Amino acid sequence: MNKKPVYLEIDFDKCIGCRACTSSCPNGFIRLSETGRQRTIVFPESCGMDCQACVSACPEDAIRFARAQEYEEVRKNKEKQAERVISGSSEFELCFELVVCRKCKRPFATEKELKRVLEAIDAEISSSEYAWKGLCPSCRRDLLREREARAVLRVRKF
């Protein structure tokens, strides 16, 4: 159902560059692309749909809906927001540099994502050194395999 458009206000400092908003938007208005070591999320300036999917999906509460008059102010005050507007369109984008896996050197996550995950784990568990830190999921599997295989290979004495 269409209604009066609301304007998207993104808190760029809060946004960690995860994929929640892009995958939650039922209309695909928020777009995600990855080229090389860069992840880009493109937001529309406004949205005319009657849903709050992206707002509720965002783990950092970085997305807010603003009314038109409110938004003009936000835009004026925050130069950052204006800077990120893609020239020639009303969309604005957010770029993140991806961290590369320390083993396979493939980019796999943003620094802010990794920080958030480690903070969440550290809050429950006091040990802060993990062998899998800085490894991409595929290399974590390899690390586990190598450890487990070592014991069997020792017994088999090939």
Next chain:
Amino acid sequence: MTKAVYVNLSHCIACKACELACEREYGEARVRVEVVLNGAGGGVGVPVSCRQCETPFCALACPENALGREVDGLKFDSGLCSDCGLCVLACPFGAIELKKAGGGSGTSFLNLSGTVVRCELCPGKETPVCVATCPAGALVYTDCESFGKNIRRGKGKKCLKPSPAPL
């Protein structure tokens, strides 16, 4: 007692039948087998899937509480999941993946978003399909205690077996 899929590594023949069975059942494999070589011609196949951790890091990282631990194992509520992918980064074993939804979506941007893929021990089935399929009997669906007990029993039997008479 929490049940999980355990692996008897010395039995695995790396045939990847578990991967195939899982893929046939759910569209994508939630268990991955690779062979680890030791450089001297020896190798071991090691399947990796969700370990049903006592303190699941994926659940700690989940902002929507879609992942969590219950008495009989890890639970995943896809209705709450927002596909942020933080659980993928939290799993120490790389046992969670985000399923990539189909290629481009009409725009020049790739749609990288997807759905969380993680072993859920085949809810509704008596035995997970990977365990039922494994031709070498390397995968065992049991609780931690009895798996350990069985391993010890097996090793003990080996020692008790009379050594072959010298020729």
